[in-house]
Amino acid sequence: MTLDIRPPAPAGTDDATPGRRTENAPAATDDAPAGIGTTRARRRTEDGAAPAEQPAPEGESVPGQGGRGRRTAPAGPPARTLRDRLRRRPRRHLRTPIVPQMEEQDCGAACLAVVLGAFGRRTTLHEASRACGVSRDGVSAAAVVRAAKRYGLTAKGRRVVRGEGPLLGLDAVTVPSMVLLSGPHFAVYEGIRRGRVYVNDPSLGSYSTTPETFWESFAGIAVGFAPGPDFALGGVRFPFxxxxxxxxxxxxxxxxxxxxxxxxxxxxxxxxxxxxxxxxxxxxxxxxxxxxxxxxxxxxxxxxxxxxxxxxxxxxxxxxxxxxxxxxxxxxxxxxxxxxxxxxxxxxxxxxxxxxxxxxxxxxxxxxxxxxxxxxxxxxxxxxxxxxxxxxxxxxxxxxxxxxxxxxxxxxxxxxxxxxxxxxxxxxxxxxxxxxxxxxxxxxxxxxxxxxxxxxxxxxxxxxxxxxxxxxxxxxxxxxxxxxxxxxxxxxxxxxxxxxxxxxxxxxxxxxxxxxxxxxxxxxxxxxxxxxxxxxxxxxxxxxxxxxxHTEPDPYLTPVLDAPEGPAGLRGGLELRDVDFGYDPNRPPTLSGVSLTVRPGEWVAVVGGSGSGKSTLARLAAGVLRPWSGEVLLDGQPREQVPRALVTTHVAYVEQQLRLFEGTFRDNLTLWNPAADEAALHRALADAEAADLVRSRGGLDGGTVDEGARNLSGGERQRLELARALALDPVLLVLDEATSALDARTEALVTHHLRRRGTTCLVLAHRLSTIKSADRVIVLDAGRIVQHGTPATLAAVDGPYRDLLTESDEEASAAGEEEAAAGVADGAVGRGRPGNTDDTGRRAATGTTGSAS
Structure with missing residues (x-):
C-alpha cells in the first residue's frame, strides 16, 4: 500500500491560514448554491447531489431549550429586537465565542454553537452535535441549516465571488457566516476590521489574516445566519x-x-x-x-x-x-x-x-x-x-x-x-x-x-x-x-x-x-x-x-429492574427482522429492510461487493451496534431481553481488523480474565489449529505477542483471534473475513472443527471454498438482500451470486498462471520453489508448485 501523508502548506508568515482537518463540506440547500456538496460518503453517491434542505416543521421546539435564564425574543417586529437591530445596522465585524471541536467531524456543529452564542443563545457542543446529527462522516451544511432553523435562526447561503479592492469582495459576506475552507472544513467568518479578516475556527481558535491569505483557503461558499422571529435567547453555559x-x-x-x-x-x-x-x-x-x-x-x-x-x-x-x-x-x-x-x-x-x-x-x-x-x-x-x-x-x-x-x-x-x-x-x-x-x-x-x-x-x-x-x-x-x-x-x-x-x-x-x-x-x-x-x-x-x-451509556449495560427473566442458555438461533441501520442520521441507512434467519447449528455465508454492508451486518448480529429500527433476536427473544452475561458467553465475534496486543498468549486469548476455563482454552487452540504455534513459542504464559503482533504472520494472528473467540465455547459465531489469511488446508481443518462443535456460524467471506461450504448464502447489494438460497441453487441462476463466482474464478485463474510462470522461471535456474506457507511451515495447496500434505 502507499502511505499518504501530506505536509501542510508552508506557513510563510504568521498570517498564513493553518492546514485544515478533513470535514464534510456543506450540502446543497434551498438557501445555498447547488455547488455546496459534502465530502467522504456524500461524494460516493451516484448523482453527487446532496439532499435538499427541508424546512423546520411547524411548531417544532427549539433543541435544548430548557434551563434557567431563558428569554424568548419578541414575536412582533418592534425595532428593539435583536434581529431588527442587527438588520438595521449591518456590522462588518462581530466577535464570537470560542467553541473548540472535539473531533474532526464536529466543525459544523461547533460553528452552529458559535453562531448561536454570538446571538445570545448559549449552547454546548454536545447539544449542537445532537441537533445536527453529527456522524462518523461529519455533517453537511444542510443539516446545520436545519438545526439552525429549529433554534429559530434564518439561514441564507451564497457563492462569494472574489472582487476588486483591498477587501477582495469579503465586505459583502454576512456577519456572522459559516464559511467553507479548504480541507474541506467549516469555520465562522467574523468579519473585517482594519483591513484584516477575522475567523473563528473550531479546530484552531480565533485568528486574523489578510484578505489575500484568506482567499487562498476560502472555497467561496458562505451561509449567513440571523435571528428569526422564533429565536430564543438564554440557554445554558458550559458548566465548567x-x-x-x-x-x-x-x-x-x-x-x-x-x-x-x-x-x-x-x-x-x-x-x-x-x-x-x-x-x-x-x-x-x-x-x-x-x-x-x-x-x-x-x-x-x-x-x-x-x-x-x-x-x-x-x-x-x-x-x-x-x-x-x-x-x-x-x-x-x-x-x-x-x-x-x-x-x-x-x-x-x-x-x-x-x-x-x-x-x-x-x-x-x-x-x-x-x-x-x-x-x-x-x-x-x-x-x-x-x-x-x-x-x-x-x-x-x-x-x-x-x-x-x-x-x-x-x-x-x-x-x-x-x-x-x-x-x-x-x-x-x-x-x-x-x-x-x-x-x-x-x-x-x-x-x-x-x-x-x-x-x-x-x-x-x-x-x-x-x-x-x-x-x-x-x-x-x-x-x-x-x-x-x-x-x-x-x-x-x-x-x-x-x-x-x-x-x-x-x-x-x-x-x-x-x-x-x-x-x-x-x-x-x-x-x-x-x-x-x-x-x-x-x-x-x-x-x-x-x-x-454527557454521553448516554449503552442500554445493553444498563440493568432493567422489571425486565422479564431471560433463558438459562442459548441454542444459537439468530434472526434480524426488518433492520435499518446507518452511521449518519442525515443520509439513507447503510442497511435497509434486512431480514434473515439463521437456525441453530446452521452455516450461513454473507457475500457482496465492497461497501454493500457486510461488516455492518456482522456488527449488528454480534451486538456491537444497535439498529435504527427493527429487531435482533436470539433464539426468538429480543436481544435487549437476554441478559448481557448470557450473550457475552454464548455469542462471539471475530472482526476483520485483528486486535492482538503486547502481552502473553494467555492474556491475548482470555482478555485478562483470570477465571477462564483452562480446558476450554486448550480446546479452542486445538480447533483453531493454533496449539502447535503457542507450544513452539513458549506456551500460554511463556510465549508473548509483540507490539502490533509484529512477531506473528497474518495466518497466525487470525488463528489466535479464532482461538480467543472459541475459548468462550460460543453457540453463535460471527466471522468477518476471519479465515482470509489461512491457507486452504488450514481453513479446511478449522471449518471441520467448527462443524464438529455444532456452532452456528454467520460467515462473511470472499473465498470460494468458504462460500461453497455454507448451508445457505445471502447476497447483499447496497445494503439490501438481493439473493438468498443454497450455493448450488444460486449458482444455477443468473444474478449477483453467479457474477461473484465468475469474478472469483477469473482471479483464481490469473493467480494460477502467475504461479506457474514463476515456477518455470525458478526451474530454469535449477532451484525448486516451495509452495506458499505461513510462518508455521504449512504448505499452501496451489496445484502448481506443491500439494498440501
Missing part, C-alpha cells in the same frame, strides 16, 4: 465550575482543612510583623533592648509553627491528590467502557486515551493548585486587612496592583485561549503524522519515502513551533506584568512611606512592618495570577472529559 466542583466534592473536608491550615499559617507572619513593629516603636521611643530575646524566641516559634503547618498541609494535599487521581481516572475509564459502540466510531482512539491521562492533570490542579489558590486568596485577604489597619493611605498602592494583576490575567487568558487550542491541534497532527509514519515504516522503506515522510513531519513541527512562539509573545507581557508591578509597588511604598515617616505621620516600626506584610500580600496575588492562567487549559480539558460524561 460545576464540573470542577463535582470532582472536588468528595474531598472537600480534607481540602478545607488544608486551606484552613494555610490560612492559619499566615497568622504567625502577621503576628511577627506586629511584634517587630511594637519592638521598633519601643526602641525608637527610648526604651531598652530587653525585648530582643522575646522577639527572637517569638520569631523561632513562628518558624516552627509555619514548618509544622506546612507539613500538615502538604500531607493532606498529597493524600487528596493520590486519591483523586486514582479515582477520577478509573471512574472515567469505566464510564468510557460502558458507552455504546457508536461513540467510538467517530472519535480518535488516541485522543480518548489522552483524555484518560487528563484526569491526572486535573487532579493536580484541583488539589495542589486549588488548595494553593485558596490559601493564597485567604493569605492575601488577611495581609491586605493588616495593611489597611497599619496605613490606609499606603494601602491604595497594593490594592491598585491587585486590580492591575487581575486585568493582566484576563488579558493573558483572552490571548491564550484560541492560540492554546491551535497549538494543541497542531501538536496532535504532528504526533499523528509521526505515529503513522513509524507504524508504516516498512512501507516507507519499500517505497523510499523517508525524505517525504520527514518533510511532512517537519512541516507540522515548524508550524507548531511557530504557534508556540506566537503564543509566548502574545502572553509574555500580561504574565510578566505582575512581577514588574510588584517591584514598582514596593518602590512606591518605600518612597511614600519615607515621606510619611519624615512628615511624622508614620512611625518607623509601622513602615517596616508594612513592608514585610506587603511582600506577604503581593506574593499570593502573583500566585493567583499564575494559577488563573492554568484555568484556560483546565477548561479545555474539562470540556473533553464532559463529552464522555
Amino acid at each position: 465550575l460545576r464540573a470542577l466542583a463535582a470532582r472536588v466534592r468528595p474531598y472537600a473536608p480534607a481540602l478545607l482543612l488544608a486551606v484552613l491550615t494555610a490560612v492559619l499559617l499566615t497568622l504567625p507572619a502577621v503576628a511577627a510583623s506586629f511584634l517587630l513593629r511594637a519592638y521598633l516603636t519601643h526602641v525608637t521611643e527610648g526604651g531598652a533592648h530587653d525585648w530582643a530575646l522575646p522577639l527572637v524566641l517569638a520569631t523561632a516559634g513562628t518558624a516552627g509553627a509555619v514548618l509544622l503547618g506546612t507539613w500538615v498541609q502538604q500531607s493532606l494535599v498529597n493524600r487528596v491528590l493520590e486519591s483523586m487521581a486514582a479515582r477520577s481516572s478509573s471512574a472515567f475509564l469505566w464510564r468510557m467502557l460502558r458507552l455504546p459502540g457508536s461513540f467510538f466510531h467517530r472519535r480518535q482512539l488516541g485522543g480518548l486515551v489522552t483524555r484518560v491521562q487528563m484526569n491526572d492533570g486535573l487532579a493536580s490542579l484541583l488539589s495542589y493548585r486549588a488548595a494553593g489558590a485558596a490559601a493564597a486568596a485567604a493569605g492575601a485577604a488577611v495581609n491586605l486587612a493588616a495593611l489597611v489597619w497599619l496605613s490606609p493611605k499606603l494601602s491604595v498602592v497594593p490594592a491598585a496592583v491587585a486590580v492591575l494583576d487581575v486585568l493582566a490575567l484576563r488579558l493573558a487568558a483572552k490571548r491564550r485561549g484560541g492560540m492554546l487550542h491551535r497549538l494543541h491541534s497542531e501538536q496532535y497532527k504532528r504526533d499523528g503524522v509521526a505515529f503513522a509514519g513509524v507504524s508504516a515504516m516498512e512501507t516507507i522503506k519499500a517505497e523510499g519515502a523517508e525524505e517525504s515522510f520527514f518533510r511532512a513531519w517537519a512541516g507540522w513541527q515548524a508550524r507548531a513551533m511557530d504557534t508556540a512562539q506566537t503564543l509566548a509573545a502574545a502572553v509574555v507581557t500580561p504574565l510578566t506584568l505582575p512581577t514588574a508591578l510588584n517591584t514598582a509597588a514596593s518602590a512606591v511604598v518605600v518612597v511614600a512611606g519615607t515621606s510619611l515617616l519624615l512628615a511624622g505621620s508614620l512611625p518607623v516600626g509601622t513602615l517596616l512592618a508594612y513592608l514585610l506584610l506587603l511582600n506577604g500580600f503581593l506574593l499570593p496575588v502573583a500566585q493567583l495570577v499564575g494559577i488563573g492562567s492554568e484555568l484556560t487549559v483546565a477548561r479545555a480539558q474539562t470540556a473533553l472529559l464532559e463529552d464522555v460524561e
